[in-house]
Amino acid sequence: MSIAVTEAEPGPVPPAWRLLLGYVRPHRWSLLAGAILALATGGTGLLLPLVARGLIDDLAHDRSITPALLGMSGLVVANAAVGALGSYVLRRTAESVVLGARRALSSYLLRLRISAVDRTEPGDLMARITSDTTLLREVTTDSLVGLGTGGLTLVATVVMMGLVDAVLLGVTLGVILAAGLVLGLIVPRINRASRQAQDAVGAMGASLERVLGALRTVKASGAEHREEEAVHTAAEESWRQSVRAAKWAAAAGNTAGLAMQIAFITVLAVGGARVATGAVDVGTLVAFLLYVFYLMSPIQQVVGAVTQYQTGAAALARIQEALRLPAEPPSKQAELPAPGAQPATLSFEDVRFRYAEDLPHVHHGVTFAVPARGMTAFVGPSGAGKTTVFSLIERFYDPESGSISLDGRDVAEWELPLLRAAIGYVEQDAPVLSGSLRDNLLLGNPGADDAEVQRVLKTTRLDGLVERLPRGLDTLVGHRGTKLSGGERQRVAIGRALLRRPRLLLLDEATSQLDAVNEAALRDTVADVARSTTVLVVAHRLSTVTMADRIVVMDAGRVRAVGTHRELIAADPLYAELAATQFLATAD
Numbered sequence: 051m052s053i054a055v056t057e058a059e060p061g062p063v064p065p066a067w068r069l070l071l072g073y074v075r076p077h078r079w080s081l082l083a084g085a086i087l088a089l090a091t092g093g094t095g096l097l098l099p100l101v102a103r104g105l106i107d108d109l110a111h112d113r114s115i116t117p118a119l120l121g122m123s124g125l126v127v128a129n130a131a132v133g134a135l136g137s138y139v140l141r142r143t144a145e146s147v148v149l150g151a152r153r154a155l156s157s158y159l160l161r162l163r164i165s166a167v168d169r170t171e172p173g174d175l176m177a178r179i180t181s182d183t184t185l186l187r188e189v190t191t192d193s194l195v196g197l198g199t200g201g202l203t204l205v206a207t208v209v210m211m212g213l214v215d216a217v218l219l220g221v222t223l224g225v226i227l228a229a230g231l232v233l234g235l236i237v238p239r240i241n242r243a244s245r246q247a248q249d250a251v252g253a254m255g256a257s258l259e260r261v262l263g264a265l266r267t268v269k270a271s272g273a274e275h276r277e278e279e280a281v282h283t284a285a286e287e288s289w290r291q292s293v294r295a296a297k298w299a300a301a302a303g304n305t306a307g308l309a310m311q312i313a314f315i316t317v318l319a320v321g322g323a324r325v326a327t328g329a330v331d332v333g334t335l336v337a338f339l340l341y342v343f344y345l346m347s348p349i350q351q352v353v354g355a356v357t358q359y360q361t362g363a364a365a366l367a368r369i370q371e372a373l374r375l376p377a378e379p380p381s382k383q384a385e386l387p388a389p390g391a392q393p394a395t396l397s398f399e400d401v402r403f404r405y406a407e408d409l410p411h412v413h414h415g416v417t418f419a420v421p422a423r424g425m426t427a428f429v430g431p432s433g434a435g436k437t438t439v440f441s442l443i444e445r446f447y448d449p450e451s452g453s454i455s456l457d458g459r460d461v462a463e464w465e466l467p468l469l470r471a472a473i474g475y476v477e478q479d480a481p482v483l484s485g486s487l488r489d490n491l492l493l494g495n496p497g498a499d500d501a502e503v504q505r506v507l508k509t510t511r512l513d514g515l516v517e518r519l520p521r522g523l524d525t526l527v528g529h530r531g532t533k534l535s536g537g538e539r540q541r542v543a544i545g546r547a548l549l550r551r552p553r554l555l556l557l558d559e560a561t562s563q564l565d566a567v568n569e570a571a572l573r574d575t576v577a578d579v580a581r582s583t584t585v586l587v588v589a590h591r592l593s594t595v596t597m598a599d600r601i602v603v604m605d606a607g608r609v610r611a612v613g614t615h616r617e618l619i620a621a622d623p624l625y626a627e628l629a630a631t632q633f634l635a636t637a638d
């Protein structure tokens with residue numbers, strides 16, 4: 051049985067509110083506490099008009115207004131205190147929702163399949179973790195709580211208004227209903243503009259990542275202005291769409307505000323007439339008008355909640371899009387092989403592979419076998435499919451047909467962490483991560499002891515460099531190791547792979563030449579490692595292939611010959627030609 055690397059095909063995208071509830075569920079109790087406090091704030095405010103009516107009554111009947119004044123002051127102070135506590139609890143909960151989303155999204159993105167990463171822009175994915183998740187904060191507080199507390203306060207206020215005067219309530223609701231119809235037209239536009247604004251932020255992140263990742267090349271090509279324009283265009287697009295969203299949000303807010311003013315004027319007119327006919331007294335009209343005034347806040351809250359929800363729904367959709375990219379299953383950290391573990395065997399059997407359905411095949415039935423120990427070199431023209439062999443062994447991709455076996459067992463049946471724990475992989479451009487030399491060396495085996503590190507430093511001839519550096523292993527290497535030379539970066543990458551005590555070492559040789567001394571040293575290192583480990587090298591140097599135990603010659607996605615240097619020189623014209631040029635990675 052093979053172990054699935056891609057997750058099940060995702061079904062239809064759930065609606066934004068379901069996604070939002072998913073993020074909020076772990077924090078439901080603190081959210082509820084915040085909502086209750088917000089309601090209590092509304093509740094204390096709701097009592098004010100009644101106390102005010104009492105005060106007017108007291109004045110009309112020549113009674114002392116001190117109790118009513120004290121009551122109103124107490125209510126105002128309680129209102130402020132409960133309000134402050136409520137907004138702190140809500141804000142804290144919202145930050146926790148953002149944290150939860152960031153953790154989930156970043157964990158997921160680190161598990162993405164390489165094929166998914168090939169199709170995406172890292173800068174855009176970063177924007178989803180940083181900027182889109184931030185929008186969840188407002189959605190949680192303004193939207194969810196706003197809708198809940200604002201809605202409840204609204205209902206409570208309407209009930210109170212009904213109790214005070216049903217006719218005036220009817221007038222008020224008529225005006226509010228008309229405003230609601232207008233809002234129904236505005237709200238979807240906010241969603242559309244917000245989505246486009248967030249997409250543009252993603253595009254800006256992608257442009258920035260592209261430029262900053264290759265700033266030397268951009269400068270050397272004199273392309274700063276053109277690249278600057280691309281970043282600015284994305285930033286301006288985000289601005290344009292955000293302004294559009296702001297325009298519609300402002301229209302929504304003001305529609306609600308205008309409706310309240312109209313309701314106020316209408317109630318004043320109709321209420322005034324009712325006072326004149328003696329249907330209601332002045333105190334009732336004042337209390338009702340205070341409620342109309344008071345209605346403003348929950349209505350603004352509900353309208354704000356709905357508009358904010360549109361922005362949040364757009365962000366949620368972008369987050370969900372990232373969470374639906376194919377990823378590897380979650381797994382535990384695997385134990386590395388013990389020192390001196392048995393070297394691996396490897397075989398490819400009729401492997402066919404292409405990077406995507408719409409791309410041509412890169413492997414057209416690749417077959418070869420590699421015994422335990424010794425060094426196997428892969429040679430062939432550029433684009434022949436050599437590096438792809440390594441990517442398939444690591445299961446960055448899966449073949450379309452055929453099988454790849456490690457220790458006689460199909461790699462598809464291995465637990466991914468166990469498979470990768472058996473392998474040390476040095477990529478062609480030898481990536482070095484920002485951080486210290488030590489961080490880089492221990493990346494694949496943080497538990498390596500000092501003696502192991504020292505041994506690897508010696509093997510890779512990095513010991514001299516470490517001694518020269520004032521901070522030794524703790525020297526920071528800069529973004530992508532820019533403070534190291536190309537050769538040093540390559541040796542750090544090899545040291546890192548060796549510290550994993552690999553049973554199979556994959557070495558994609560750099561096409562750039564090292565200086566003669568370092569090249570010889572590296573050759574000796576690899577030869578040394580090959581005595582106890584199975585080593586596969588994508589070779590670009592004649593000096594590497596001449597010492598290989600066997601050479602696999604690849605051409606246009608096929609293995610055309612296997613043998614030693616001496617055998618192949620005689621038997622394979624392509625190999626003879628490659629060898630004659632010294633540089634084995636010639637262009638097609």
Ligand SMILES: Nc1ncnc2c1ncn2[C@@H]1O[C@H](COP(=O)(O)OP(=O)(O)OP(=O)(O)O)[C@@H](O)[C@H]1O
Nearest residue numbers: 168405409412431432433434435436437438439635
């Ligand atoms: N991630 C990818 N997505 C799509 N196509 C790819 C990808 N990686 C490589 N290819 C294509 O697959 C083919 C084989 O690439 P591969 O890197 O395996 O060649 P190679 O023999 O290692 O070449 P070189 O000697 O130049 O490193 C090339 O035509 C390349 O354009």
